[in-house]
Amino acid sequence: xxxSQAESxxxxxxxxxxxxxxxxxxxxxxxxxxxxxxxxxxxxxxxxMEELLSLDGDLEKAHKWMALAYxxxxxxPKKICGLVVYLLSNYGAAEExxxxxxxxxxxxxxxxxxxxxxxxxxxxxxxxxxxxIFKLVRKEFNPTREKERVKxxxxxxxxxx
Amino acid sequence: MNDGGFFAGxxxxxxxxxHSEHPPAAVLRKYVWxxxxxxxxxxxxxxxxLSSRVGGRxxxxxxxxxxxxxxACAREVxxxxxxxxxxxxxxxxxxxxxLLSRKMRRRLAYSIPVAVTLALILVLFFLPHPVATSYCxxxxxxx
Numbered sequence: 001x002x003x004s005q006a007e008s009x010x011x012x013x014x015x016x017x018x019x020x021x022x023x024x025x026x027x028x029x030x031x032x033x034x035x036x037x038x039x040x041x042x043x044x045x046x047x048x049m050e051e052l053l054s055l056d057g058d059l060e061k062a063h064k065w066m067a068l069a070y071x072x073x074x075x076x077p078k079k080i081c082g083l084v085v086y087l088l089s090n091y092g093a094a095e096e097x098x099x100x101x102x103x104x105x106x107x108x109x110x111x112x113x114x115x116x117x118x119x120x121x122x123x124x125x126x127x128x129x130x131x132x133i134f135k136l137v138r139k140e141f142n143p144t145r146e147k148e149r150v151k152x153x154x155x156x157x158x159x160x161x
Numbered sequence: 162m163n164d165g166g167f168f169a170g171x172x173x174x175x176x177x178x179x180h181s182e183h184p185p186a187a188v189l190r191k192y193v194w195x196x197x198x199x200x201x202x203x204x205x206x207x208x209x210x211l212s213s214r215v216g217g218r219x220x221x222x223x224x225x226x227x228x229x230x231x232x233a234c235a236r237e238v239x240x241x242x243x244x245x246x247x248x249x250x251x252x253x254x255x256x257x258x259x260l261l262s263r264k265m266r267r268r269l270a271y272s273i274p275v276a277v278t279l280a281l282i283l284v285l286f287f288l289p290h291p292v293a294t295s296y297c298x299x300x301x302x303x304x
Contacts, residue, residue: 026211033203033226042199044202064171089173092172151167152210
C-alpha cells in the first residue's frame with residue numbers, strides 16, 4: 001500500500017470512528033489480539049497490519065505495536081515477548097486481580113507455564129514483575145535496552161509523517 | 162516503568178460488553194486446558210468476533226478477548242480453573258490430563274516410524290531367499 005493510500009485509509013477509519021461506525025472498543029480488540037499473537041509467536045507480518053491496527057484512526061498505537069513486532073524480528077524474539085507480557089500484565093487492566101496473580105506467579109515459579117499458554121485474559125491485572133518475566137522467558141535481559149530498540153523502530157515508522 | 166509514557170498508554174484495556182454470542186461450555190473447557198486452535202488470519206479472526214459470527218470455530222484469541230469482556234464467561238472460566246476435581250495448578254502443561262507429556266509424544270512421533278523402518282529392513286535381510294528354492298523345485302519338476 002502506498003503512503004497516500006495508507007493515509008486515506010487512516011482518514012476513512014478516523015471518520016468512521018468519529019461517526020460511531022467503528023467503536024474504539026473494536027480497534028482495541030484488534031490490537032490486543034495482535035499483542036497476544038506476538039506473545040505466542042503467531043503474529044502476522046507487521047507491514048500488513050497497519051490498516052487493521054488503526055481501525056479507530058489511532059496510528060500512534062498501531063505504529064507502536066508494529067514497532068514491537070519489528071523489534072521482535074530484529075533481535076531475540078523472547079525478550080520482546082517478555083516485554084509484551086509485562087505490558088499486558090501491568091497495563092491491561094485498571095485493577096489488580098490478586099487471586100489470579102497469586103496463581104500465575106505460582107505457575108511461573110514452578111515452570112508450568114509457557115509463553116504460548118498466555119492470553120490477554122490470563123495476564124490482565126496480574127501485575128507481574130520483571131523477575132517473573134525472566135523466569136517465564138528463561139533468560140535475563142535488560143528491559144531498558146529492549147524498550148529503546150522498540151522506540152527506534154517506532155521512530156523509523158513515523159519519520160516520514 | 163519509567164519510559165515517559167511511551168508504553169503506558171499503549172493498552173487501553175477493555176470494558177465489560179454485552180455479547181450476543183457466548184462460547185459453549187466445551188469451548189471454555191478447551192480454553193482453560195489450552196487446547197483451542199490458534200487463528201491463522203488475525204483479520205478474519207477479529208472480524209468474526211466483532212460481528213458475532215464466530216459459529217463453532219472459536220480460536221484462542223477469540224475466547225480470550227470474549228472472556229476478558231464478559232463477566233459471566235469470566236466467572237465460568239475461574240470456576241473451571243478452580244474446580245472440576247482438578248487443582249488450579251494442573252491447568253497447564255505439567256499436569257495436563259494426558260497419558261504422555263507433549264515432549265514424550267513428540268519423541269514417539271519421530272521414533273515410531275524409524276523403528277518400523279529398521280524392523281522392516283531387518284526382516285527383509287534375514288528372510289530366506291525364496292527364488293533359489295523355487296528354481297530348484299521347478300527344475301526338479303521339469304526333469
